[in-house]
Amino acid sequence: MTATRGLEGVVATTSAVSSIIDDTLTYAGYNIDDLADHASFEEVIYLLWHGKLPTEDQLRDIKDQLADNSRIPNEIVEHFKQYNVSEVHPMAAIRTAVSMLGLFDPEADDMSPDANYRKAICLQAKLPTLVTAFSRIRKGLEPVEPRSDYGIAANFLYTLTGEEPSSVAVEAFNKALVLHADHELNASTFTARVCVATLSDIYSGVTAAIGALKGPLHGGANEAVMKMLNEIGDVENAESYIQAKLSRKEKIMGFGHRVYRNGDPRAKHLREMSEKLSNLTGDSKWYEMSLRVEEIVTSEKSLPPNVDFYSASVYHSLGIDHDLFTPIFAVSRVSGWLAHILEQYENNRLIRPRADYTGPDKQRYVPIAERS
Ligand SMILES: CC(=O)SCCNC(=O)CCNC(=O)[C@H](O)C(C)(C)COP(=O)(O)OP(=O)(O)OC[C@H]1O[C@@H](n2cnc3c(N)ncnc32)[C@H](O)[C@@H]1OP(=O)(O)O
Ligand SMILES: O=C([O-])CC(=O)C(=O)O
Incomplete structure (x- = not known):
């Protein structure tokens, strides 16, 4: 038995709800x-x-x-x-x-x-x-x-x-x-x-x-994006901020996806909405900073934004707490x-996969007084 890390590519069920x-x-x-x-x-x-x-x-x-x-x-x-x-x-x-x-x-x-x-x-x-x-x-x-x-x-x-x-x-x-x-x-x-x-x-x-x-690798990423935009603070700081993060091998929140290889189809709608709302509020800083971050991350890492990236500036423009x-x-x-x-x-069946065991083998029980 060999494990597929993070179950990548594993088809675990049939479903008629949605498809990618x-x-x-x-x-x-x-x-x-x-x-x-x-x-x-x-x-x-x-x-x-x-x-x-x-x-x-x-x-x-x-x-x-x-x-x-x-x-x-x-x-x-x-x-x-x-x-x-x-x-x-x-x-x-x-x-x-x-x-x-x-x-x-x-x-x-x-x-x-x-x-x-x-x-x-x-x-x-x-x-x-x-x-x-x-x-x-x-x-x-x-x-x-x-x-x-x-x-x-x-x-x-x-x-x-x-x-x-x-x-x-x-x-x-x-x-x-x-x-x-x-x-x-x-x-x-x-x-x-x-x-x-x-x-x-x-x-x-x-x-x-x-x-x-x-968790921040999933839905929690939208809040983490806003934290990052706050830390960047100004569009002029975006380049140095992102480069520093990438050189430390840190992830840029709101980018990358397990399934999409050529970009998340939801991101463009949120990008458009972010622009529209920033024009309406007269505060375009967050949208412009987001655009600049996208430009840098896509050119440096070929990683397109996912649904969480522009949702952050959208909700911020709507005045919602981060x-x-x-x-x-x-x-x-x-x-x-x-x-x-x-x-x-x-159409239920218990979901119970297997694990590829990597721990020690053939251990012998030692009475507690004899353990070091
Ligand atoms: C609604 C949602 O859940 S959408 C996803 C929301 N999560 C985020 O935005 C968090 C940031 N993104 C990520 O952590 C990842 O892209 C995930 C978790 C979404 C999917 O990633 P996975 O398929 O597990 O890829 P994994 O984390 O193994 O990364 C593969 C490679 O791409 C790099 N990579 C992936 N995402 C990013 C990122 N956002 N920033 C920088 N590098 C990244 C990894 O460092 C890794 O590089 P390496 O091979 O040189 O070590
Ligand atoms: O499908 C995923 O892995 C994460 C995602 O984009 C979502 O849940 O909307």
Whole structure:
């Protein structure tokens, strides 16, 4: 038995949710470029969960169900108030809160398809509210109730700030949610599938996935990109900063990808959005710095930007706190996790690969008194 490091190139499951073929990303066969330009996030949720785009009635139904389930239990709000908020990363807070949601759901261990679908609606509806409630509580503010006439993108911005968001902000945020919704067997989705393939419950699967998304080699990279841009500080410092990092063999966050070889098709949409928002806010510094970093990294290392690179300057232009960038990724990606979890339950087999053992052999038990 020989191991494939990081399971690179290993095909671990079949899936009809999304595909990456020849650097082209599709959700259920729909090209991401088309969806980014035309679809609402709710349409994408429906597409990922049902394999087809919704009719008007179906879209209205799923929007109503999401709106009806977007409130979070008071106990979780009270729980957030107990944290030493300056020290808790929002990803850790929502990881715990999603696990807690399972405690308030009498159907948590009901594995029937209907109950699992209801839980999927609940998780998708409540995750944005969890993120914005946490963000407000740590600022000493009370959470804002989601509005039933708003979709997920508008409600996220509204419950974050308490103010009616501009149509430009809602459009940009919706597009970001569409672009991040699913991505074949990425690390967090694989984690979710491994977890529920033991026939564990949906809350466990999503909690595990949030843990995997948090790391800087995956979803955590968008926050790390903003940290890097802050350290660079000015477009003129970009060259020396990146060269120094590369000479120390450090990774440049937001670049490279395990699957894409000629670039991530989502990055161009985020680049465009970053430019548009920087023109609107009149603060083009972050976009220009990002462009310069891209120029240097692609020429030095032939590494194109991934989805996390320009999402950083997009969210920054929308006035969002930097440590909420990865939780926003989760607000979108939970749609994909849930699609994969439901798909896994439909045709389940335990996921249990093998390890290529490299430890010592033929050891003999030595009584403790004789050990050196
Ligand atoms: C939503 C997402 O999860 S997208 C990915 C988000 N993560 C990041 O942006 C973090 C930065 N990028 C990376 O760490 C990597 O490109 C990954 C983890 C995304 C994928 O990488 P892998 O397929 O595992 O490649 P691996 O890490 O083995 O790198 C292969 C080579 O490319 C180099 N490389 C890869 N990414 C980068 C980078 N961002 N900066 C500098 N060098 C890089 C590695 O140093 C390595 O070089 P070597 O062969 O000379 O040692
Ligand atoms: O697919 C991956 O490995 C990472 C990624 O881009 C994503 O999860 O969106």
